[in-house]
Amino acid sequence: MVNFQYYAPTKVIFGKNTEIQVGRLVKEFKATKVLIHYGMGSVIRSGLLDLVKESLDEVGISYTELGGVKPNPRLSLVYEGIELAKKESVDFILAVGGGSVIDSAKAIAFGIRHDFDVWDLYTGKESVSDCAPLGTILTIAAAGSEMSNGSVITNEDGWLKRACGSDLARPKFSILNPEQTFTLPTYQTSCGATDIMMHTMERYFTTEEAMDITDSIAEALLKTVMRNAKKALENPRDYNARAELMWASSLAHNDLTGCGSIGDWSTHDIEHELGGMFDIAHGAGLAAVWGSWARHVYKIKPERFAKFAKKVFGIENPDIEKAAVLGIEAMEEFYKSIDMPTSISYFNISPTDEQIDEMADKATSGDTSTLGNFKKLKKADIKTILTMAS
Amino acid sequence: MVNFQYYAPTKVIFGKNTEIQVGRLVKEFKATKVLIHYGMGSVIRSGLLDLVKESLDEVGISYTELGGVKPNPRLSLVYEGIELAKKESVDFILAVGGGSVIDSAKAIAFGIRHDFDVWDLYTGKESVSDCAPLGTILTIAAAGSEMSNGSVITNEDGWLKRACGSDLARPKFSILNPEQTFTLPTYQTSCGATDIMMHTMERYFTTEEAMDITDSIAEALLKTVMRNAKKALENPRDYNARAELMWASSLAHNDLTGCGSIGDWSTHDIEHELGGMFDIAHGAGLAAVWGSWARHVYKIKPERFAKFAKKVFGIENPDIEKAAVLGIEAMEEFYKSIDMPTSISYFNISPTDEQIDEMADKATSGDTSTLGNFKKLKKADIKTILTMAS
Numbered sequence: 001m002v003n004f005q006y007y008a009p010t011k012v013i014f015g016k017n018t019e020i021q022v023g024r025l026v027k028e029f030k031a032t033k034v035l036i037h038y039g040m041g042s043v044i045r046s047g048l049l050d051l052v053k054e055s056l057d058e059v060g061i062s063y064t065e066l067g068g069v070k071p072n073p074r075l076s077l078v079y080e081g082i083e084l085a086k087k088e089s090v091d092f093i094l095a096v097g098g099g100s101v102i103d104s105a106k107a108i109a110f111g112i113r114h115d116f117d118v119w120d121l122y123t124g125k126e127s128v129s130d131c132a133p134l135g136t137i138l139t140i141a142a143a144g145s146e147m148s149n150g151s152v153i154t155n156e157d158g159w160l161k162r163a164c165g166s167d168l169a170r171p172k173f174s175i176l177n178p179e180q181t182f183t184l185p186t187y188q189t190s191c192g193a194t195d196i197m198m199h200t201m202e203r204y205f206t207t208e209e210a211m212d213i214t215d216s217i218a219e220a221l222l223k224t225v226m227r228n229a230k231k232a233l234e235n236p237r238d239y240n241a242r243a244e245l246m247w248a249s250s251l252a253h254n255d256l257t258g259c260g261s262i263g264d265w266s267t268h269d270i271e272h273e274l275g276g277m278f279d280i281a282h283g284a285g286l287a288a289v290w291g292s293w294a295r296h297v298y299k300i301k302p303e304r305f306a307k308f309a310k311k312v313f314g315i316e317n318p319d320i321e322k323a324a325v326l327g328i329e330a331m332e333e334f335y336k337s338i339d340m341p342t343s344i345s346y347f348n349i350s351p352t353d354e355q356i357d358e359m360a361d362k363a364t365s366g367d368t369s370t371l372g373n374f375k376k377l378k379k380a381d382i383k384t385i386l387t388m389a390s
Numbered sequence: 391m392v393n394f395q396y397y398a399p400t401k402v403i404f405g406k407n408t409e410i411q412v413g414r415l416v417k418e419f420k421a422t423k424v425l426i427h428y429g430m431g432s433v434i435r436s437g438l439l440d441l442v443k444e445s446l447d448e449v450g451i452s453y454t455e456l457g458g459v460k461p462n463p464r465l466s467l468v469y470e471g472i473e474l475a476k477k478e479s480v481d482f483i484l485a486v487g488g489g490s491v492i493d494s495a496k497a498i499a500f501g502i503r504h505d506f507d508v509w510d511l512y513t514g515k516e517s518v519s520d521c522a523p524l525g526t527i528l529t530i531a532a533a534g535s536e537m538s539n540g541s542v543i544t545n546e547d548g549w550l551k552r553a554c555g556s557d558l559a560r561p562k563f564s565i566l567n568p569e570q571t572f573t574l575p576t577y578q579t580s581c582g583a584t585d586i587m588m589h590t591m592e593r594y595f596t597t598e599e600a601m602d603i604t605d606s607i608a609e610a611l612l613k614t615v616m617r618n619a620k621k622a623l624e625n626p627r628d629y630n631a632r633a634e635l636m637w638a639s640s641l642a643h644n645d646l647t648g649c650g651s652i653g654d655w656s657t658h659d660i661e662h663e664l665g666g667m668f669d670i671a672h673g674a675g676l677a678a679v680w681g682s683w684a685r686h687v688y689k690i691k692p693e694r695f696a697k698f699a700k701k702v703f704g705i706e707n708p709d710i711e712k713a714a715v716l717g718i719e720a721m722e723e724f725y726k727s728i729d730m731p732t733s734i735s736y737f738n739i740s741p742t743d744e745q746i747d748e749m750a751d752k753a754t755s756g757d758t759s760t761l762g763n764f765k766k767l768k769k770a771d772i773k774t775i776l777t778m779a780s
Contacts, residue, residue, distance in 0.1 A: 003408065005403055008398060009398075011395065011396075011399075012396040013395055014394050014650075015393025016393060211634060213610070213634050213641070216614055217607050220609075224603045240391065240602075243391060243650070247604075247649060260404075
């Protein structure tokens with residue numbers, strides 16, 4: 001196992017009616033002027049935004065607001081947020097929404113504390129030295145951004161989707177009320193479950209010796225998510241099922257399921273290219289790509305995939321390679337059972353050879369870098385995987 | 391499931407040779423003068439204390455030191471630490487040792503930030519409003535104090551063992567190098583494994599509806615600890631086994647295994663009376679009492695004990711009450727297998743009726759309060775449990 005750092009300082013407030021604590025919490029973290037950041041208006045329609053404003057009013061904290069975050073959050077809105085926050089002397093960003101809103105809020109929080117173009121942090125040209133404090137009120141169980149150090153932003157100029165990570169960007173608090181997810185459309189519930197699982201699986205698939213305890217937590221989390229995703233799809237107002245998914249969302253991406261492992265992340269990286277080019281839902285994009293990635297790499301260490309098959313799906317087969325493949329198939333069957341794709345054609349997209357080449361080229365900076373660790377993928381590998389997935 | 395707060399802000403640095411990062415870390419958390427606090431000298435003999443001093447010297451942070459912490463850490467040494475820290479203008483406490491040293495360090499950190507007698511925080515006469523920052527270098531996998539909010543101190547005047555908890559006391563960082571536990575005596579390894587398991591089990595046994603994900607993490611943790619405790623006892627220098635135990639120590643007591651549950655804690659509370667009166671090792675004391683507690687309460691909700699039996703020991707029995715008892719017996723068999731007690735007589739102690747009455751009386755403040763939640767234990771219940779355990 002490898003040495004690791006685990007740092008998950010976010011204060012999580014979990015359960016029914018917890019949103020009304022937001023005023024107390026921003027005060028605890030010394031906010032004086034808050035930017036409330038949100039998406040396409042569901043938090044207005046649900047009444048959540050009014051609740052938040054009431055709670056801030058009660059403690060005498062003033063605020064300004066910026067809605068309009070789209071899935072695959074855009075750099076242009078981040079710039080708008082930074083300008084607004086600077087103009088209004090905002091010192092705390094409150095994200096009310098799902099992963100896209102939180103990622104956008106993190107980008108704004110970076111932006112108001114650096115003098116250069118915030119996009120330079122996402123391209124790696126500059127590195128993070130500061131970040132304004134932020135908090136979240138989560139409305140979708142999926143991205144895990146409510147406890148993670150990461151933010152993924154899409155630059156419309158070239159449709160580049162890039163990530164930036166810093167422990168400074170971990171939210172100070174996150175309010176998780178599963179009831180906020182009762183009205184999520186079926187598709188988003190399934191995409192969310194997939195994203196949660198993939199955050200665990202990207203950490204699970206390692207060629208290094210893994211920690212027992214990390215593996216067993218990861219396997220338990222995956223089984224919990226699969227069981228409860230089905231329950232939530234059958235009955236969207238099942239509080240317990242929604243709660244299991246929501247807490248799993250945070251635990252899957254606060255690094256708990258990666259302790260002692262270096263992880264892989266190439267499915268995410270490939271999906272970032274796909275999502276950047278075609279603007280598809282992140283979770284669905286991951287499901288569409290994962291099986292092809294897995295089939296392309298499992299022979300590097302089939303024992304690992306066989307363990308996955310056994311522990312997550314109860315598949316026992318003395319032929320290790322066969323067990324590995326059965327595990328991949330079982331995962332894809334689960335995705336199908338919650339109406340998630342197992343290929344890109346699901347989106348009515350058929351990337352051309354030129355598009356596949358462009359995505360693989362972007363992902364590897366023109367074949368000068370590799371993706372992942374289970375197998376270090378070169379441009380040619382990524383073209384193969386994207387072709388398999390098409 | 392109940393609403394919950396999860397807050398585990400400690401930065402964990404885990405793995406080989408991580409001690410040398412201590413200078414960088416105390417600097418990151420803005421220390422200017424450190425009190426190095428330790429136990430009975432094993433950290434001197436192992437060379438760890440010298441390493442720590444070198445690392446502090448390298449970053450130009452000055453320090454003073456106070457050793458001598460005993461198991462069941464004493465209030466008198468805490469007073470000494472507070473006086474020394476105030477005299478030397480200490481602004482950061484560094485605990486180098488196991489749970490007793492860390493608990494003592496937390497008490498000192500409370501003490502230097504309050505004007506009243508620090509013991510008043512442990513009796514509940516006063517409440518915590520501040521705490522100096524502290525960090526830890528862990529040498530025993532057991533207490534979980536390296537990520538927890540709690541501290542347990544024994545007042546020699548009356549041999550009262552009392553706990554105080556505050557999120558302000560959660561360490562800023564904890565350095566966990568499993569190699570530091572290679573030289574632990576067999577008995578301490580077993581006591582540690584027991585303490586880790588009990589931190590999980592005290593949270594597990596609840597009459598409320600529990601969270602799937604919390605249960606499955608707790609069950610996974612218990613199985614990991616049992617498997618790796620045996621490995622570590624067989625081969626004390628098995629890095630991986632020591633690593634599993636060490637990380638389990640932190641996860642078992644940073645509240646992860648209690649999310650959505652109110653927990654019980656009466657075995658701990660009863661052991662505190664036993665440990666206060668007889669100065670026995672905490673882990674062994676817990677093992678000696680747990681079975682009697684379990685037999686006294688399981689009929690309140692045998693389904694919960696049956697689930698424990700099934701998930702942790704693979705015991706399947708259609709008779710729920712029988713399954714519950716088989717699970718309790720299996721746990722006791724495990725304790726015996728690592729030379730832990732299942733009764734108080736193990737310590738060559740036979741508490742008199744008067745002593746049992748005194749312990750039960752202290753634990754319930756003269757029968758005016760109760761212990762635990764699975765069953766709310768009155769003084770008479772505690773007398774019964776202590777008699778069963780004797």
